[in-house]
Amino acid sequence: xxxxxxxxxxxxxxxxxxxxxxxxxxxxxxxxxxxxxxxxxxxxxxxxxxxxxxxxxxxxxxxxxxxxxxxxxxxxxxxxxxxxxxxxxxxxxxxxxxxxxxxxxxxxxxxxxxxxxxxxxxxxxxxxxxxxxxxxxxxxxxxxxxxxxxxxxxxxxxxxxxxxxxxxxxxxxxxxxxxxxxxxxxxxxxxxxxxxxxxxxxxxxxxxxxxx
Amino acid sequence: xxxxxxxxxxxxxxxxxxxxxxxxxxxxxxxxxxxxxxxxxxxxxxxxxxxxxxxxxxxxxxxxxxxxxxxxxxxxxxxxxxxxxxxxxxxxxxxxxxxxxxxxxxxxxxxxxxxxxxxxxxxxxxxxxxxxxxxxxxxxxxxxxxxxxxxxxxxxxxxxxxxxxxxxxxxxxxxxxxxxxxxxxxxxxxxxxxxxxxxxxxxxxxxxxxxxxxxxxxxxxx
Numbered sequence: 001x002x003x004x005x006x007x008x009x010x011x012x013x014x015x016x017x018x019x020x021x022x023x024x025x026x027x028x029x030x031x032x033x034x035x036x037x038x039x040x041x042x043x044x045x046x047x048x049x050x051x052x053x054x055x056x057x058x059x060x061x062x063x064x065x066x067x068x069x070x071x072x073x074x075x076x077x078x079x080x081x082x083x084x085x086x087x088x089x090x091x092x093x094x095x096x097x098x099x100x101x102x103x104x105x106x107x108x109x110x111x112x113x114x115x116x117x118x119x120x121x122x123x124x125x126x127x128x129x130x131x132x133x134x135x136x137x138x139x140x141x142x143x144x145x146x147x148x149x150x151x152x153x154x155x156x157x158x159x160x161x162x163x164x165x166x167x168x169x170x171x172x173x174x175x176x177x178x179x180x181x182x183x184x185x186x187x188x189x190x191x192x193x194x195x196x197x198x199x200x201x202x203x204x205x206x207x208x209x210x211x212x
Numbered sequence: 213x214x215x216x217x218x219x220x221x222x223x224x225x226x227x228x229x230x231x232x233x234x235x236x237x238x239x240x241x242x243x244x245x246x247x248x249x250x251x252x253x254x255x256x257x258x259x260x261x262x263x264x265x266x267x268x269x270x271x272x273x274x275x276x277x278x279x280x281x282x283x284x285x286x287x288x289x290x291x292x293x294x295x296x297x298x299x300x301x302x303x304x305x306x307x308x309x310x311x312x313x314x315x316x317x318x319x320x321x322x323x324x325x326x327x328x329x330x331x332x333x334x335x336x337x338x339x340x341x342x343x344x345x346x347x348x349x350x351x352x353x354x355x356x357x358x359x360x361x362x363x364x365x366x367x368x369x370x371x372x373x374x375x376x377x378x379x380x381x382x383x384x385x386x387x388x389x390x391x392x393x394x395x396x397x398x399x400x401x402x403x404x405x406x407x408x409x410x411x412x413x414x415x416x417x418x419x420x421x422x423x424x425x426x427x428x429x430x431x432x433x434x
Contacts, residue, residue: 151317151318151319152319153241153319154241154242154243154291155241155242155291155292155293155323156292156293157242157292159292162242162243162292165243166243169243172348172349172374173245173248173373173374174374176348176349176372176374176375177374177375178374178375178376180255180256185376186376187255187376187380188380188381188384189375189376189377189378189379189380190377190378190380190381191370191377191378193354193370195357200355200356200357201356201357201359202353202356202357202358202359204318204321204322204358205357205358205359205360
C-alpha cells in the first residue's frame with residue numbers, strides 16, 4: 001500500500017501527534033486509520049507529492065444521509081475511487097458558504113477537495129439545504145442560477161456584447177447544422193409534432209404573475 | 213399613426229399596396245434566430261439589404277402563387293430596445309407577422325406578449341405565426357405545449373434553423389396568409405387608407421378639372 005511508508009515514517013508520526021485535534025465531525029477515526037492519517041498528513045502540506053496525486057473527477061450530493069460524494073482519481077495508482085463525505089451538523093438554517101469552507105479545509109477530507117472549487121461545494125450545500133426546505137434539485141439549481149445567461153435580456157445589450165453572445169450560440173448552431181451540400185439535406189423539411197392530450201404543459205406557462 | 217410609417221426615407225412603402233407585393237415582418241427578442249431562419253429559407257438565393265441605422269435587414273423573395281408572380285419583402289427587425297422608436301415603420305403596411313422565440317431562453321418566450329401587444333396596436337388583424345426556434349438544442353421541448361399561441365388563437369410551429377425542421381413551411385404559410393389577408397383585409401386602418409385614397413382620387417379628378425397636376429397632395433394624406 002502506498003501510504004504505508006508514510007505511516008511508518010518517524011517524522012510523520014510526530015506530525016500526526018502534533019495535528020491531533022478535536023474538531024473532527026467524523027466520529028470514526030479509529031476504524032479508518034490509514035485514510036485518517038493520510039488526511040492529516042496532507043492538511044499540513046508536508047507531503048506535497050500526495051496532495052498532487054488526488055484528482056477530483058466529479059463531486060455531487062446525496063440526501064440520505066446528507067453527504068458530499070467525490071469521485072476522484074489517485075494518480076499514483078491510477079485508480080478511480082469514490083469518497084462519501086458526510087455533512088454533519090447541517091440544517092436548513094445553516095450558512096452554506098461557511099459549511100462549504102469548513103469542509104474545504106477539513107483536516108481529513110480537505111485533501112481530496114483541493115481541486116474542487118469552493119463555489120461548487122457551496123452550491124452542493126445549497127442543494128442540500130434547499131432539499132431540507134422541500135425543493136427539488138432542479139428547483140434549487142434553477143434558483144441558484146438566478147437570471148443567468150439563459151434568462152438574461154439580450155435586448156438590452158450593445159452590438160458588441162450581443163455579437164459575443166451570438167457567437168457562443170453559434171457553436172451549437174454549427175454543430176447541429178444540416179448543410180445544403182449534405183446528401184441527406186431536405187430543403188422543405190416538414191416534421192409534425194402531433195398535439196395529444198398527454199402533452200405536458202411547459203413550466204414557462206406556470207408563471208401566473210404574467211398572464212398573456 | 214399611419215404617418216409614422218414614412219420615417220425610413222430609403223424605403224418607399226407605397227408599393228405594398230399593389231396586389232403582387234406583400235410585406236412580412238419578423239419579430240422577436242435579440243438572438244432568437246430570426247436572421248438564421250431567413251437565411252435557411254432563402255439559402256443562397258438571398259440578397260439582403262442592410263439598413264443598419266434602422267436595425268433592419270430586408271430580404272426580397274419572389275415566388276409564384278396561383279400562376280401569378282408575387283414579390284415578398286421580409287423585414288427582419290432588431291430586438292434591441294434602443295431601436296424601439298423604429299417599430300411603427302416595421303408594422304406599417306405589414307400583411308403578416310412571424311413572431312419568434314428561443315426554446316432555450318424563457319425570457320424570449322415571456323417577451324412574446326409584449327411583441328404581440330405592440331403588433332396589435334398597429335396591425336389589429338394581420339395573420340401572426342408563432343415560431344418556437346432552436347428545437348435541435350433539446351428535442352424534448354416538442355413534447356411540451358406552449359400556451360401563448362393557443363391562448364391567442366395563433367398557429368404555432370416547432371422549428372430549427374440549424375437542421376431545417378419546418379422552416380420552409382413557416383415561410384410558405386406566412387406568404388399564403390399574407391396574400392389571403394390582403395385579399396380580405398378588414399383592418400380598420402386599411403379601410404381608412406382606402407377611403408382616403410378613394411377620396412384622394414375623387415379630389416384629384418376635381419382638381420384636374422382645374423388644371424392641377426394629378427399626383428399632388430398625395431403625401432399629405434399618407
